[in-house]
Amino acid sequence: MSLAATSNYLTPTGREEPWRFTPLNRLAGLHDPAFTLHDRISLEPADIPAGVSITIEDAAAFAPLSKSEDQVVQRVREGVSKVLLVEIKDNAEIAEPIVLSRKILDMVPEISRVQVNAGLHSHATVVISNSGEGVFAEDIEFNLAPGSNLRFVTLQEWAGRAVHVARHHAIIAKDATFTSYVITVGGYLVRILPTVEYTGPGASADLYGLYFATDGQHLEHRVHVEHGVPGAKSRVNYKGALNGELARTVWIGDVFIRAAAQGTDTYELNRNLLLSHGARADSVPNLEIETGDIVGAGHASTTGRFDDEQLFYLMSRGIPSEEARRLVIRGFFAEIVSKLDLPEIEERIMSRIDRELAAVRS
Amino acid sequence: MSTLEIKGLHVAVVTEEGSKEILRGVDLTINSGEVHAIMGPNGSGKSTLAYSIAGHPKYSITSGSVTLDGVDVLAMTVDERAKAGLFLAMQYPVEVPGVSVSNFLRTAVTAIRGEAPKIRTWVGEVKEAMSALSMDPAFSERSVNEGFSGGEKKRHEILQMELLKPKIAILDETDSGLDVDALRIVSEGVNRVKKNQDLGIMLITHYTRILRYIQPDFVHVFAGGRIVEEGGPELANKLEENGYAEYITA
Ligand SMILES: Nc1ncnc2c1ncn2[C@@H]1O[C@H](COP(=O)(O)OP(=O)(O)OP(=O)(O)O)[C@@H](O)[C@H]1O
Numbered sequence: 001m002s003l004a005a006t007s008n009y010l011t012p013t014g015r016e017e018p019w020r021f022t023p024l025n026r027l028a029g030l031h032d033p034a035f036t037l038h039d040r041i042s043l044e045p046a047d048i049p050a051g052v053s054i055t056i057e058d059a060a061a062f063a064p065l066s067k068s069e070d071q072v073v074q075r076v077r078e079g080v081s082k083v084l085l086v087e088i089k090d091n092a093e094i095a096e097p098i099v100l101s102r103k104i105l106d107m108v109p110e111i112s113r114v115q116v117n118a119g120l121h122s123h124a125t126v127v128i129s130n131s132g133e134g135v136f137a138e139d140i141e142f143n144l145a146p147g148s149n150l151r152f153v154t155l156q157e158w159a160g161r162a163v164h165v166a167r168h169h170a171i172i173a174k175d176a177t178f179t180s181y182v183i184t185v186g187g188y189l190v191r192i193l194p195t196v197e198y199t200g201p202g203a204s205a206d207l208y209g210l211y212f213a214t215d216g217q218h219l220e221h222r223v224h225v226e227h228g229v230p231g232a233k234s235r236v237n238y239k240g241a242l243n244g245e246l247a248r249t250v251w252i253g254d255v256f257i258r259a260a261a262q263g264t265d266t267y268e269l270n271r272n273l274l275l276s277h278g279a280r281a282d283s284v285p286n287l288e289i290e291t292g293d294i295v296g297a298g299h300a301s302t303t304g305r306f307d308d309e310q311l312f313y314l315m316s317r318g319i320p321s322e323e324a325r326r327l328v329i330r331g332f333f334a335e336i337v338s339k340l341d342l343p344e345i346e347e348r349i350m351s352r353i354d355r356e357l358a359a360v361r362s
Numbered sequence: 363m364s365t366l367e368i369k370g371l372h373v374a375v376v377t378e379e380g381s382k383e384i385l386r387g388v389d390l391t392i393n394s395g396e397v398h399a400i401m402g403p404n405g406s407g408k409s410t411l412a413y414s415i416a417g418h419p420k421y422s423i424t425s426g427s428v429t430l431d432g433v434d435v436l437a438m439t440v441d442e443r444a445k446a447g448l449f450l451a452m453q454y455p456v457e458v459p460g461v462s463v464s465n466f467l468r469t470a471v472t473a474i475r476g477e478a479p480k481i482r483t484w485v486g487e488v489k490e491a492m493s494a495l496s497m498d499p500a501f502s503e504r505s506v507n508e509g510f511s512g513g514e515k516k517r518h519e520i521l522q523m524e525l526l527k528p529k530i531a532i533l534d535e536t537d538s539g540l541d542v543d544a545l546r547i548v549s550e551g552v553n554r555v556k557k558n559q560d561l562g563i564m565l566i567t568h569y570t571r572i573l574r575y576i577q578p579d580f581v582h583v584f585a586g587g588r589i590v591e592e593g594g595p596e597l598a599n600k601l602e603e604n605g606y607a608e609y610i611t612a
């Protein structure tokens with residue numbers, strides 16, 4: 001189904017604030033009503049643990065739970081007829097991750113919606129793993145019931161000309177905890193909107209991210225944390241490395257503390273490591289505070305070159321330069337990766353980064 | 363038996379105003395088993411000498427030579443120098459976030475020895491070396507030098523020296539920042555490696571205190587980018603009393 005040109009949809013021009021960093025010509029028409037999008041659910045669940053159900057439902061019966069002003073997300077919502085629904089039962093304690101993966105191998109523009117409902121006091125980890133080469137837009141919503149604890153790991157291991165636009169939105173109820181790891185190590189254009197809102201006190205979000213861009217890749221992450229209720233907490237920590245003259249990353253960290261959100265506790269951090277000349281990392285933390293009654297609010301952003309002193313130190317102990325570089329870069333990401341607690345995924349990501357580093361330099 | 367031979371070494375750093383000469387003709391020969399103390403005022407170029415031998419990219423060698431057993435050290439990459447048997451205990455050891463001490467030590471030892479150490483013996487070897495230097499085993503899991511106190515960093519340097527077993531070591535103010543007990547412990551570590559490996563040592567220091575533990579065979583006065591006087595251990599005492607005034611030409 002394609003979006004009729006008669007809707008009130010406004011095609012982004014690139015001049016709008018949310019689009020000003022994004023190369024629209026790489027979007028492969030995802031934002032442009034002149035291009036037809038295909039409604040397709042390509043995610044495949046691995047073993048489904050007890051306490052979880054994964055079904056495909058009518059989109060009409062599971063309307064979006066949140067608003068989005070993003071034009072691509074709006075197109076997804078208007079274009080899909082089905083929703084992939086993940087239900088985690090109340091009080092379920094699920095140790096093994098719930099893994100969903102897709103591998104797209106055609107360049108047919110694809111859209112899909114996912115809704116994840118974490119039941120009361122449930123504990124679970126959802127992994128969504130993307131690979132292959134495709135053109136793809138998605139809208140994922142997480143609805144965390146009171147007291148639930150949901151970890152979300154998403155991997156973008158795209159190849160070549162892959163285009164991926166996504167919104168990952170979490171609605172976090174009283175005393176619930178959402179932890180996300182957004183890991184993007186490939187793609188021609190990737191634009192992800194990890195967004196969070198709270199509905200009760202004691203709600204908490206830890207948003208981690210790791211991105212690694214090589215020549216010709218544009219990897220963009222636009223975090224938005226909406227503190228609209230009192231007593232919620234957020235921590236954001238994204239780390240990126242860029243290698244190659246035409247490598248490009250964008251990180252936006254919008255944190256809004258509304259007048260009603262007394263007792264908010266927030267801190268956001270973005271660090272970028274430039275491994276070669278010409279690479280460009282944009283980092284824009286943005287904290288807006290409408291109440292004086294908060295526990296804490298802060299942000300930090302740094303973008304620096306590879307530290308030659310570290311390289312020298314390691315090499316002076318006999319470690320060859322390639323290996324020393326690898327150690328320093330692994331070390332840079334260790335803070336994020338070691339928290340994952342999924343050794344197989346950790347190793348997969350780090351060895352991909354190792355391989356790309358080696359490929360560029362040889 | 364190894365020999366590090368430094369001849370007519372001139373070294374410059376590149377600054378915004380251009381190239382600035384720091385070493386102005388250093389001649390020094392260090393043989394296995396010998397301890398050469400180098401003493402001299404701040405800014406005289408002692409660390410520059412140490413870094414130049416180790417191959418720090420900031421310094422450019424404008425003339426002179428450095429050889430280890432006749433082999434040109436200056437033609438080697440930084441890691442090759444370490445593999446050839448040189449070790450520099452740095453005045454300011456570098457922090458490497460996210461890289462654990464245990465991973466770092468294993469990687470370095472593997473590179474230097476040319477093969478990975480056997481896991482079973484390796485764990486014991488590290489434990490023993492750490493306990494000899496009164497280092498808490500918990501340091502293994504910490505990031506290299508990150509958040510280490512000044513004295514802890516220096517112990518960690520000597521720990522690396524014990525495990526890497528170099529032929530010639532340059533200790534750049536390893537004694538600075540050590541408390542009385544740590545000075546003894548670290549000195550014992552240095553003496554242990556000296557005895558076991560017949561290590562040759564260039565010991566850069568400002569104080570005679572460490573020389574009571576590590577007996578120098580030679581004392582060199584370093585000023586204005588070169589060695590300006592040489593003598594035996596008695597020279598160190600004289601320096602401590604009189605300072606460097608007589609060596610500094612305005
Ligand atoms: N990048 C640089 N630009 C200008 N001068 C430099 C630069 N790097 C080093 N120097 C100068 O070189 C000189 C020698 O420095 P070095 O660190 O070798 O001294 P040192 O003898 O080790 O001193 P200390 O006893 O204080 O450790 C100093 O005057 C220092 O300021």
Ligand SMILES: [Mg+2]
Pocket residue numbers: 408409410453534
């Ligand atoms: Mg010095």
